[in-house]
Amino acid sequence: MLKVNGVSRSFGDHRVLDSVSFDVKPGRMTGFLGANGAGKTTAMRIILGVLKADAGSVTWNGEPVTQAVRQRFGYMPEERGLYPKMKVAEQIQWFGRLHGMSAAKAAANTERLLEELDLHTRANDKLEALSLGNQQRAQIAASLVHDPALLILDEPFSGLDPIAVDTVLRVLRRRAAEGAPVLFSSHQLSVVEQLCDDLVIISGGDIKASGERDEIKERYGTPRYEIVVGSDAGWLRDVPGIKVTSVDGPRAVIEPASADGFRTGGQALDQRILQEAMRRGEVRAFTPVVPSLNEIFKEAI
């Protein structure tokens, strides 16, 4: 497990990270969310030793992260780049060896990865001859070739077409399933939503929330129910204590009027509404609406 403990960093007078702490757990995909300039890239660079922290520490399985430990990490920086004049397979293989692999193992892994990423037909082309999307795949291969113990990806999906996103997702999921912790940043919330197990939300150099995705959603999202009844649902407007955010014939979305949620007073408000609806006739659906990350994100920061 990777632990970031109270890491701070300033550039001049500008405090970019203010005592940031979070964990990246093995076998889980952790999404790192934050607006531009929130400190995501700085935090990742500190984990990778590209930048030094002013205060705090980063540990891997309880040990400080040294050069030897870091060599087993995989990193894909936000600003992409490989050697333009080097052939794709040769280059990825070289990165494998740079991370301490034998030449033979690096070659075998390169071949497998290129196959997996649908890039094997371009193995002997120079990188600069590839389209941007394919260069991006090569970049991912370069960060995965050494079977990294931890994977850190800065905006891995930016610049990818939908098919490539799926391919890359599949590859990353496989790595996570094999036990490697994966930390990736993104501002494409929909992608993060379907991909990550854990979430870390950062804003202005502060961690606003971190933990399991569903737990965070529950904590930060406004609870809502979608209700579908047999006839018109307009009567919900007159029920005290709730707000109807939308109504369309028999269908309505409701949320509590106060910040305390549905569970105020003696009996839970949501149960009272369900009973009332059943008393009035048929109830076809009564479903909690899972808040979108977008919403949580806005709420958390």
Added chain:
Amino acid sequence: MTSVEERTSVDSGNAGGLTFMQATWLVAEREIKAFLQMKGFWIGLATIVIGLFAASILPNVLGGGDTKVAVTSAEVAQTLEAGPFDVERTDDAAGAEELVRSEEVEAAVVPDTTGQSPTGVEVVALENPPSDLMASLGAPPPVNLLDPGDVGEGEKQLVIMVFALVFMMFAMGGTAIAQSAVTEKQTRVVEILVSTLPVKSLLAGKIVGHALLTIGQVVVLAIAAPIALQAGGNEELLQIILPALGWYVPFLILGFLLLSSMWAVAGSLVSRQEDLGSTMGLVMMLVFGPYMAVILLSDNETAMSVLSYVPFSAAIAMPVRLFIGDAQLWEPFLSLGLMVVMIVLITAAATRIYAGSVLQTGGKVKLSRAWSAASD
């Protein structure tokens, strides 16, 4: 959880990490491969080798077809005109000698003055007599050299030019290090490299890689040069140049190493190839300055002695002094020692600046800023 983690680390099979040497070698290997794949490299090397052979052989083929000889006796003139000689008749020995001094002819055949000649003639030449002339005169006549000495002025100038030019070519070859450094910055691949390797091995790898490339080329030239001289029939020159050539090789290599870390710094201070010119200026001056100084001051013995100890010009000046025979045996060792000290100092400073600048993108990094940023 722990079992999963253990499996991961076993899978990756590289828990130990690379040593500094291994990392350095991997970087060097990549640099060398990238260079060997470039057409420009092979064209450049081929041009030098071909040029070397051309310079040695062409004079014989073009101008040397007929050896120009001044002759006083009609009888000898007749003999020689049958061979590959361009004979010029003169009335007396003084006139023939004059032609030799003005280098209008390569040698003159005049009546014997020593009284030891089996054929009654002797050969007058400036530095050494043409071997074909000697051969066609039957029994070897006595030789009168007007300007003896180990090395002729023409040969000395030639050797200075060649030493200085070759030094400049290899020193400028260091621009490849600057280009490699800026390419890594420009493509941001440096971020992956720095997160994986110590910055020191990144720099060391570049220097080692390009130094090996240079040594390889020097060796090719050191082998080709004697062959070219032999092919051109310049055996005498070869005899003189060989010991100096042996000294030239270590000086050339240390001269390259001295500049190489500075080239790397020049590359690491900018973020785009286009801006490279602005930082390479100083290093270029350290290449051209010594080159010009040696060429211009080659006749000034004191100046050459000084230049042969200044680390940047020593790479040319000391081998030249050795070639002329001006330097004592211990002098090249002292000069090499000074160069090594300088290399250590400059490389240490360059490593710090390189580490401080290599991750700073956008615009040109100030030296002072790179120096203080190294602790980040």
